[in-house]
Amino acid sequence: MSKEEVLSKVNEIFTDAFDREDLVIGFETTASDVEGWDSLMQMNLIEMIEDEFGMRFDMDEVVGMENVGSMIDIIITRI
Amino acid sequence: MNHYTFEEIEIGISSSFDSVITEEDMKLFADLSGDLNPMHVDADYAKSKGYKDKVVYGMLASSLYSTLVGMYLPGERCLINNCEVDYRKPVYVGDSLTVMGEVTDKRNSTRRIKVKGKTINQNGVIVNTSEITISFTGD
Numbered sequence: 614m615s616k617e618e619v620l621s622k623v624n625e626i627f628t629d630a631f632d633r634e635d636l637v638i639g640f641e642t643t644a645s646d647v648e649g650w651d652s653l654m655q656m657n658l659i660e661m662i663e664d665e666f667g668m669r670f671d672m673d674e675v676v677g678m679e680n681v682g683s684m685i686d687i688i689i690t691r692i
Numbered sequence: 693m694n695h696y697t698f699e700e701i702e703i704g705i706s707s708s709f710d711s712v713i714t715e716e717d718m719k720l721f722a723d724l725s726g727d728l729n730p731m732h733v734d735a736d737y738a739k740s741k742g743y744k745d746k747v748v749y750g751m752l753a754s755s756l757y758s759t760l761v762g763m764y765l766p767g768e769r770c771l772i773n774n775c776e777v778d779y780r781k782p783v784y785v786g787d788s789l790t791v792m793g794e795v796t797d798k799r800n801s802t803r804r805i806k807v808k809g810k811t812i813n814q815n816g817v818i819v820n821t822s823e824i825t826i827s828f829t830g831d
Binding site (some may be wrong): 657 | 803
């Protein structure tokens, strides 16, 4: 699966989590770019992504995520 | 009160406790919530709708999941992040309820667990079920 394909699936998860059909994210998107992306939503997103891709992040990876792109870089190595 | 840490929690750990919903509980919940729907405060009305007595507020019965999590599983060091409840059968004043929970998921990435809850009455009937997502507070 390419990074663009992973991004597309992650975008679907975000639109579901934030209940915003118009939400479009990119590799550079950060929490400050999306209203409502707080610590609780971060946990929801992480778990939804883990379930979607059948993988698990570790705590250090979650803490080190700078943007959506760095999240996708990790996903790519696990699928 | 239990004091499980995140590290101590394992999938499959379970807890349970018993509770009886009293008339006083119903009055307190009515005052607290402002819900005076006759199904919950008027026995004759509830009987006219096919129930054997006034029906215990669903959210009063499911408030016992707060006790399950906050006192037993995991106890002190937690916050409920999400709680989905499926109300299956009516609960009546005086019913003896057993509330049970079992850890079904543990995520190191988010330091959260999921507990599946089940409440049965004195006849062994499942009156509601739940899935609760729980985060851990710092020490």
